Amino acid sequence: IWIKDHGIEAPKNSDGSLQLRNRHLSTLQRDVLYHLGLDTENYDLPAMFGDVKFVCIGGTKHRMKEFAKYIAKVLNIPDDGLPNLTKRSHRYAMYKVGPILSASHGIGIPSMTVLLQEVIKLLSYAKAKDPIIFRIGTSGGLNILPGSVVISSFGLNGTLKKSYDIPVMGKIMEIPSIFDKRLNQELLYIASEEKRFSTFSGGTLAADDFYQGQARLDGPFCNYTESDKLSFLSVLVGLGVKNIEMEATAFAALTREAGLRSADVCVTLVNRLEQDQVTPSKSVLLEWQQRPMLIIGKYISKYYETR
Ligand code: R2B
Numbered sequence: 005i006w007i008k009d010h011g012i013e014a015p016k017n018s019d020g021s022l023q024l025r026n027r028h029l030s031t032l033q034r035d036v037l038y039h040l041g042l043d044t045e046n047y048d049l050p051a052m053f054g055d056v057k058f059v060c061i062g063g064t065k066h067r068m069k070e071f072a073k074y075i076a077k078v079l080n081i082p083d084d085g086l087p088n089l090t091k092r093s094h095r096y097a098m099y100k101v102g103p104i105l106s107a108s109h110g111i112g113i114p115s116m117t118v119l120l121q122e123v124i125k126l127l128s129y130a131k132a133k134d135p136i137i138f139r140i141g142t143s144g145g146l147n148i149l150p151g152s153v154v155i156s157s158f159g160l161n162g163t164l165k166k167s168y169d170i171p172v173m174g175k176i177m178e179i180p181s182i183f184d185k186r187l188n189q190e191l192l193y194i195a196s197e198e199k200r201f202s203t204f205s206g207g208t209l210a211a212d213d214f215y216q217g218q219a220r221l222d223g224p225f226c227n228y229t230e231s232d233k234l235s236f237l238s239v240l241v242g243l244g245v246k247n248i249e250m251e252a253t254a255f256a257a258l259t260r261e262a263g264l265r266s267a268d269v270c271v272t273l274v275n276r277l278e279q280d281q282v283t284p285s286k287s288v289l290l291e292w293q294q295r296p297m298l299i300i301g302k303y304i305s306k307y308y309e310t311r
């Protein structure tokens with residue numbers, strides 16, 4: 005096991021732009037950000053993305069386009085038809101509204117980290133100043149009313165450790181998965197002004213699967229009993245875990261390692277102590293998915309009001 009923890013003094017350039025720690029990159033003629041369909045030779049990344057201050061990522065293309073539209077309205081920025089900036093790659097969708105970048109990352113850690121690492125390189129090449137990144141997502145809640153929002157204070161992996169563990173050249177590399185405390189508290193304060201739903205700060209289990217990996221009984225396979233499931237969920241509750249999704253550990257770990265402040269804000273779609281299936285109607289689900297956007301939108305608009 006190889007424990008990697010540079011997070012504390014993650015380097016930044018004096019202008020606030022991200023410093024990439026990989027020396028090999030400087031030997032590249034040009035860097036191809038393959039899944040974004042961009043590169044450092046044919047695109048003027050500082051001109052295109054140098055003004056980015058906030059990045060927001062989330063699972064679906066639809067939700068991230070909705071977020072781009074929403075933030076354009078909040079900041080009173082005319083949207084330019086919102087072209088998908090990654091359309092040459094077809095993998096993800098990315099939209100830009102003024103200083104806000106909104107991108108989809110698909111389901112699960114491997115899909116999310118490919119997008120996230122290329123976004124980190126993009127921000128560094130563009131010389132974006134002190135950027136902040138949010139993930140707006142969905143999740144299963146533990147003992148809280150569906151529709152409530154959770155702002156993650158830490159990510160827990162499938163073996164209940166606070167780290168993102170990834171095999172690298174035959175060995176597991178472990179990176180701590182703790183979120184920025186101050187950003188978490190600022191968002192929680194803003195969310196507490198919202199009276200239509202509750203927001204909690206707590207741990208998030210990042211599972212590598214939606215079914216058995218989240219102790220569901222309704223997958224095609226199930227090798228445990230309902231009481232095994234309930235005792236596992238109560239262990240999670242005892243550890244301070246409030247919700248279960250599929251990205252928190254890697255998102256916390258890689259953003260912290262990059263020196264990029266981050267927060268994971270997820271609405272809960274189901275109380276997992278009561279059921280496994282996600283049963284609310286489509287319109288309720290869409291309304292709930294706006295809740296993390298409301299909190300992030302308010303944070304971003306406050307940021308610009310106070311400058
Ligand atoms: C929440 O929802 C998705 C699975 O339905 C996954 O990306 C996650 O973290």
Ligand code: URA
Pocket residue numbers: 142143144145214218248249250273274282
């Ligand atoms: N996303 C998850 O990963 N789990 C849930 O229960 C709901 C959404």
